[in-house]
Amino acid sequence: MRTPLMAGNWKMFKTPAETKAFFEKFLPLVATSTHADVAICPPFVDIAAAVEAAAGSRVGIGGQNCYWQNKEGAFTAEVTPAMLKAAGCTYVIIGHSERRQYFHETDETVLKRTKAALEAGLIPMVCVGELLEERESGRTNEVLATQFNGGIAGLTPEEFAKIVIAYEPVWAIGTGKVATPEIAQDTHKAIRDLVAAKFGAEAAAAVRILYGGSVKPDNVKGLMAKPDIDGALVGGAALKPEDFAGVVNF
Numbered sequence: 001m002r003t004p005l006m007a008g009n010w011k012m013f014k015t016p017a018e019t020k021a022f023f024e025k026f027l028p029l030v031a032t033s034t035h036a037d038v039a040i041c042p043p044f045v046d047i048a049a050a051v052e053a054a055a056g057s058r059v060g061i062g063g064q065n066c067y068w069q070n071k072e073g074a075f076t077a078e079v080t081p082a083m084l085k086a087a088g089c090t091y092v093i094i095g096h097s098e099r100r101q102y103f104h105e106t107d108e109t110v111l112k113r114t115k116a117a118l119e120a121g122l123i124p125m126v127c128v129g130e131l132l133e134e135r136e137s138g139r140t141n142e143v144l145a146t147q148f149n150g151g152i153a154g155l156t157p158e159e160f161a162k163i164v165i166a167y168e169p170v171w172a173i174g175t176g177k178v179a180t181p182e183i184a185q186d187t188h189k190a191i192r193d194l195v196a197a198k199f200g201a202e203a204a205a206a207v208r209i210l211y212g213g214s215v216k217p218d219n220v221k222g223l224m225a226k227p228d229i230d231g232a233l234v235g236g237a238a239l240k241p242e243d244f245a246g247v248v249n250f
C-alpha cells in the first residue's frame with residue numbers, strides 16, 4: 001500500500017515572512033487528516049523559516065534542487081544536498097521541467113543530483129514529463145523512456161527504492177490544463193512499466209508516482225481515484241493555505 005504524498009513546489013515565490021504566515025494558516029487546516037504525507041518545497045532562502053514553522057507538524061520541508069556532489073567547493077550559487085539536510089530538509093525536487101528548460105539540466109545531471117541527494121539522506125522527487133508537441137506527435141512514452149533510461153535507470157535498486165517519481169506533462173504546468181485522470185493514469189502506468197522492466201515488479205509496486213500540472217482542490221479527487229497516481233506535485237495551488245489544504249485533504 002503506497003501512502004500518498006502531496007508536495008507543494010513554491011518555485012520562485014514567497015519571502016521568509018510570507019512563509020511564516022503561510023504555515024500559521026496552513027497547519028491547522030491539515031492537522032487532522034493523516035492519509036497523506038505532506039511536503040513543502042520553498043525557495044532556498046525560506047527553508048529556515050519553513051523548517052521552524054513546520055517543526056513538530058507532519059509537514060516535511062524540501063529543496064527545489066541541489067548540486068550533484070556533497071563535497072563543498074567553489075560553485076557559486078549552488079547548494080549541496082548535505083546542506084539541505086543540515087538545514088532540516090527531508091525532500092528535494094530534482095529535474096523539474098523548468099530546470100531542464102531554462103537551466104539546461106539533463107538526464108545525466110538529474111541522475112548525478114539524485115545520487116548525491118540520496119547520499120545525503122534526502123528523498124528525491126525526480127521529475128519527468130513530455131512537451132505538448134511530443135504528446136501531440138504520439139511520442140509521450142518514448143520521451144519518458146528516454147528520460148527514465150538516461151536518468152533514474154542509472155540508480156542501483158537500493159537507491160531506486162528511496163526515490164519518488166513525479167510525472168509532470170509540461171503542457172499542464174501552470175496552464176490550467178490538467179491532464180484528465182485517464183491520460184494521467186495511462187502515463188503513470190507506462191512509467192510503472194518502465195520501472196518494472198528495469199527494477200522488477202516489487203519495485204514498481206512500491207514506488208510512488210506523483211502527478212503534477214494544474215492540480216487544484218477541485219480536480220485532485222479524480223486524479224487520486226486512479227490506481228497508479230500516488231499523490232501530487234503542486235505549484236500554483238500550493239501557494240495558498242486553503243487551496244493546498246484542499247489538495248492535501250482530498
Ligand SMILES: O=C[C@H](O)COP(=O)(O)O
Pocket residue numbers: 009096168172173174175176212213214215233234235236237
Ligand atoms: O512542480 C509543480 C508543477 O510544475 C505544477 O505547477 P502548477 O500546479 O502550477 O501547474
